[in-house]
Amino acid sequence: MEMRAVSKYIRISPTKARLVADLVRSKPLGEALTILKYTPKKGARYIGKTLRSAMANAENSRVMDMDNLFVKNVHVDEGPRLKRWRPRAMGRATRVIKRSSHITVVLEER
Template sequence: MDVITTQKYVRLSPKKLRIVADVVRKLTPVDALEKLPFLRKNGSETFVKVIKNSLSSARQKGLSDTELIFKEVQIGEGPRLKRGRAASRGRWHPYKKRMSHIRVVLTTRKSEIRNPKSETEKVKGMEIIKTDEKENKEKMVDKKEDMGTVKKTTKNLKSKLQSVISKKGAKNKSI
């Protein structure tokens, strides 16, 4: 189950927030809450608020904090405020105060593990075949290659037989 949290119009530039996001992606949400206050970056306080918000919404859905991991952490650009600084001779030097949108998606660890629905599974012309039920060994067999080798061997045998027959016939005629 996924829990999606967004925080829009954060008054920090996306460039500064992406540095913190790279650190957060590698951690679990609980570990991130422990380590972010000690990270000396501007966006760490904002990320703490967003992660707390997403954890509380996950608890509302009945998920425990220890099972959650980050599926996605996105930093998007928001609108820019155009401001300026007065310069000499009545001029104006513009600069932009950038805003960001933060999107955090949490998911459970169990949903990351893929469970096959049936014993045979087709993947691009491949089929998994159970070879031994006691040992539960599986063998990958390529259907196309097997059919191709069978066809090639039968064609080769036919051509060899025809060439042998024609050679014997040619020898008998020359005698």
């Protein structure tokens, strides 16, 4: 049995979030939370929030034992991009792409 949580439209680049996701993949739940707590990256806050949501889903379903949970999978997909323009020299403009992410955390029982 597995429990999942999804956070959508998070304003962080998927590449930056994947760096943090690789740290906690296939770790026990307590260890993953500790790693995210002490990781000084913006993605750690969002992935931690999604991980705690999946943990709450597992706790409220009352089918899974909280002591035996581990992070089965964390994947970060690309969300929609915001396209903005920045003025440049001689009347030109360049495009600035602001990326977003969809974060999915899957917990499973050992």
